[in-house]
Amino acid sequence: MKSFRKVLHFRLPSRRGLVNITKDVQKAIDDSGIxxxxxxxxxxxxxxxVFINDDESGLHQDYETWLEGLAPEKPYSQYQHNGYEDNADAHLKRTIMGxxxxxxxxxxxxxxxxxxxxxxxxxxxxxxxxxxxxxxGE
Structure with missing residues (x-):
């Protein structure tokens, strides 16, 4: 059995963002020879x-609206975690999305x-x- 490892690097310009990485993953598979x-x-x-779903802009906006309803970013004071950082909502959103x-x-x-x-x-x-x-894989 063979294994292959690749790391993608991101630095998004906004607090939240969605990036389709399907082509990057397929490129890694191609490079692996597996x-x-x-x-x-x-x-x-x-x-x-990281998750799998449809690449449809309306759905992407629905995620943003739904997640913000479940774990709103502000007010920052609503979260015990927020002290040194202001990202408690980000931790909760990740838990939901996986x-x-x-x-x-x-x-x-x-x-x-x-x-x-x-x-x-x-x-x-x-x-x-x-x-x-x-x-x-092989």
Missing amino acids: LEGLVLVNAMNITAS RETVVAVTDGQLDFGTWEQIFYFEFDGKRDKRVLIKII
């Missing part, structure tokens, strides 16, 4: 998420269902963040 296996993609920061995703690799391709794409979602931007891509 044809059959699994790819793990995970956010390596506690205030960011840390990682795993996708089958078949014949060297992401083995997706219809419309599936991989996204990086940042909830506390303007800082350096990383996403790990780990591929195992």
Whole structure:
């Protein structure tokens, strides 16, 4: 069994942002030479998420509205965590959206269902963040 590791680096210009990283993940699979296996993609920061869904702008706005309703950024004073930092909402949003995703690799391709794409979602931007891509297989 072979394994391959790649790290993507992000520094988004706004507090929150959504990036389709599907092509980056497929490029890592291509570079790995692995044809059959699994790819793990995970956010390596506690205030960011990786997940799979449809790449549709209305849905992206729905995520923002829904998450802000569940864990509003302000007022900062509503959270016990906010003292040194003002990002308690980002921690909560990450918990809701999840840390990682795993996708089958078949014949060297992401083995997706219809419309599936991989996204990086940042909830506390303007800082350096990383996403790990780990591929195992043959």
